[in-house]
Amino acid sequence: MPTHETVDQIRTLLETMPKERASLLPALWAVADEMGWIDEERTKAIAEVLNLPVADVFGVASFYALLPTEPARPVRVCDDVMCRLKGSDALIAELRREGIEALASPCLGRCDQAPAALIGKDPLVHADASNIRATVRGEG
Amino acid sequence: MREHRLLPHAESASAPASYARLVERGFERALQNAASLDPADIRRQVSEAGIMGRGGAAFPTGRKWDSVADAPGTPKYVVMNADESEPGTFKDRVLLEKDPFGALVGLIIAARAVGASHAYVYIRGEYQDVEAVVREAIQTLEERGYLGAHLSCEIRRGAGAYIAGEETALFNSIEGKRPEPRVKPPFPTVHGLFGRPTLIQNVETLANVAVLMAHDVAWFREQGTEKTPGTKLVALSGHIRRPGVYEVPFGVALKDLIYDPELGGGIPDGRALKAVLLGGAAGTFVTPEEVSEVQYDYGPLRQLGASIGSGAIMVFDETVPIQTVVRQLAHFFADESCGQCVPCRIGTRRLVELLSDDEAFSDHERLKDLGRAMQDASICGLGQTAPMALLSLMDRPTLLSTGRSAN
Numbered sequence A: 001m002p003t004h005e006t007v008d009q010i011r012t013l014l015e016t017m018p019k020e021r022a023s024l025l026p027a028l029w030a031v032a033d034e035m036g037w038i039d040e041e042r043t044k045a046i047a048e049v050l051n052l053p054v055a056d057v058f059g060v061a062s063f064y065a066l067l068p069t070e071p072a073r074p075v076r077v078c079d080d081v082m083c084r085l086k087g088s089d090a091l092i093a094e095l096r097r098e099g100i101e102a103l104a105s106p107c108l109g110r111c112d113q114a115p116a117a118l119i120g121k122d123p124l125v126h127a128d129a130s131n132i133r134a135t136v137r138g139e140g
Numbered sequence B: 001m002r003e004h005r006l007l008p009h010a011e012s013a014s015a016p017a018s019y020a021r022l023v024e025r026g027f028e029r030a031l032q033n034a035a036s037l038d039p040a041d042i043r044r045q046v047s048e049a050g051i052m053g054r055g056g057a058a059f060p061t062g063r064k065w066d067s068v069a070d071a072p073g074t075p076k077y078v079v080m081n082a083d084e085s086e087p088g089t090f091k092d093r094v095l096l097e098k099d100p101f102g103a104l105v106g107l108i109i110a111a112r113a114v115g116a117s118h119a120y121v122y123i124r125g126e127y128q129d130v131e132a133v134v135r136e137a138i139q140t141l142e143e144r145g146y147l148g149a150h151l152s153c154e155i156r157r158g159a160g161a162y163i164a165g166e167e168t169a170l171f172n173s174i175e176g177k178r179p180e181p182r183v184k185p186p187f188p189t190v191h192g193l194f195g196r197p198t199l200i201q202n203v204e205t206l207a208n209v210a211v212l213m214a215h216d217v218a219w220f221r222e223q224g225t226e227k228t229p230g231t232k233l234v235a236l237s238g239h240i241r242r243p244g245v246y247e248v249p250f251g252v253a254l255k256d257l258i259y260d261p262e263l264g265g266g267i268p269d270g271r272a273l274k275a276v277l278l279g280g281a282a283g284t285f286v287t288p289e290e291v292s293e294v295q296y297d298y299g300p301l302r303q304l305g306a307s308i309g310s311g312a313i314m315v316f317d318e319t320v321p322i323q324t325v326v327r328q329l330a331h332f333f334a335d336e337s338c339g340q341c342v343p344c345r346i347g348t349r350r351l352v353e354l355l356s357d358d359e360a361f362s363d364h365e366r367l368k369d370l371g372r373a374m375q376d377a378s379i380c381g382l383g384q385t386a387p388m389a390l391l392s393l394m395d396r397p398t399l400l401s402t403g404r405s406a407n
C-alpha cells in the first residue's frame, strides 16, 4: 500500500487531469518529471488517484522503456544499426568498464550524428566516453 | 536538386515557432485559404495534388480524408503521428525542429476537412527537445485563434515503444492502454481513437497539405513525377560524407542522392559502396548497380522489390558484413514485437536464432517459408514486414560475400 503522503502528493500533481484511463500515460510522465522516477509505491498511488486497477497500471507502465524506475538518470546509448557503424557497442562496453551503467537503446532518431545517446531526457549526439562522462558527472 | 518546400531556407531569420514564421512561410495564407473553402473542396484538392502518406505505406491521403468525413459518429479526431522510431529515420524530427508550423497547420486544415473537433500530436519521448518547439508553436496558434474551443490540440508524449507508432497501437497508447495494435478492420477512419472516426497522418504528410494550401494544385504538381507529385524528405545516414535530411523531388536519381556534392556527397575514406538499405529496418537492400540505375520513386523502386518506406537511406561501405546488419535488424524486431500474436512473437525470435550462423543465410527455402508465415499471419505491419530486409538479400547474393575488413 502506498503511504497517504505519496497518494496526496500524486493527487496534487494530477489535480488538473481528468480522472480516467486516458490520463494514464500523461500521469506517468508527470510523476516521472516532477518526482524523478516511478517505483512500485508511486505506481500504486497513480492507480488509486486515477481509479484504475493496479495491475492495469503496472501492465501499461512496464510496456514503456523510457519511464525512469530509479533515482539515477538513465544513460542510454543507441546500439542500433547506424550507431554501431560508428562504434556504439564499444562505447557502451567502455562506459560499463568505467562503472557508468549504460543502457543499450534502439534507434534514437539521431543517426545523422551517430553515435547518439540520451541522458535522462536530454539527447547527446556524437557521443563518446568523455562527453557522456562530463554530462553524467557534471550534474553531480 | 535540393528543394525548399517543406524545409525552410537556412537563411530564414524568424524563430521557428513565432508568428512571423507562420506568415513568412505562407501558412497563415494556407489557413485562411482553407477556412474559405468548403471541406469537400479541401479534400478534393488534396486528392488532386496526389499527396500520399509519408509515414511508410504511401496510402492516398485524400481518399483517407473522404472516409473519415463520410464516417458516422462524433466527435471525430485528427492525430499527427510524430512517433518516428523506425531505425535510420529522423526526418520528422528535423522537420518539426526547423518548421513546426507546417505539420500543425496541416493538422488544423485536416480537422476542418474531415469535421474533427479534437487534435492530438503524438511525439516520441526521446524527442523532448522537439516537443518543446511544437508546444511553443501550438501556443502561437492558440493566441491567433487557429486552435481553441472549436479545435483542441493536445500533445501526447510516447515513452519508448517502437510499436506505439503503428496507428491503432498509438490510439491504445492515448487511451491509456498497452500500445498493442488492434486487428483491422475496422479501420481507424471509422473506428479509431476512443472508437470514433479518426484521421491519423504522418508529420511530413501534414506538412505537404500546408504547403499545398499555401499555393494550389498546379503549383504542387510542378515538382516530382506525374504519378508521385511533390517532394520527399530523405534521411541519409551511415557511411556517407554528408549525413542529414534533404528535401528532393520524387524521381531524383538515387545515385545523385548518395553522390551529389549538395546531397550525400559520396562515400568517405576512399571506400566503395557495398549496399544501401532503403526505407528503414523493414526496408530493402539494394546493390551499387541498382543504386546507379534507379529513380527514387515508388514505381521504379517497386520493380526492384524496394520502396521508399519512411524515407530512410542507410548507407554501408565495403567493410560492412551485411549479415551483421541483418542480425541487428532481427534483434530489433524481436525486442520490439509486442508479442500478442504468435507468428510475430515466435517468428521474430526464430529469425534471431536462425541467423546466428552464416550458413543459415544460404538456406533460402527455410528463410522464405518463415518469412511467408510471418507476412501472412501477423496482425500488424511489424510482423508482416520484419523479414523483408533479409528476404531482399535472397535475390542479391553479392551482398552476402565477405566484406573487406576495416583497417
Ligand SMILES: Cc1cc2nc3c(=O)[nH]c(=O)nc-3n(C[C@H](O)[C@H](O)[C@H](O)COP(=O)(O)O)c2cc1C
Binding pocket: B052, B053, B054, B055, B056, B057, B058, B059, B081, B082, B083, B084, B085, B086, B162, B163, B164, B165, B166, B167, B168, B200, B201, B202, B203, B205, B206, B380, B381, B382
Ligand atoms: C510497427 C509500425 C510502426 C510505425 N511507426 C510509425 C511512425 O513512427 N510514424 C508514422 O508516421 N507512421 C508509423 N507507422 C505507420 C502508421 O501505422 C500509419 O500508417 C501512418 O501514421 C499513417 O500516416 P500517413 O498515411 O500520413 O503515412 C508505423 C507502422 C507500423 C506497422
Ligand code: SF4
Binding pocket: B163, B180, B181, B336, B337, B338, B339, B340, B341, B342, B344, B345, B378, B379, B380, B381, B382, B383, B384
Ligand atoms: S505482428 Fe508483432 S507487433 Fe504486430 S501485433 Fe502481432 S505481435 Fe504485436
Ligand code: FES
Binding pocket: A078, A079, A080, A081, A082, A083, A084, A106, A107, A108, A109, A110, A111, A112, A114, A115, A116, B087, B088, B089
Ligand atoms: S541508429 Fe542510433 S540514432 Fe538511429
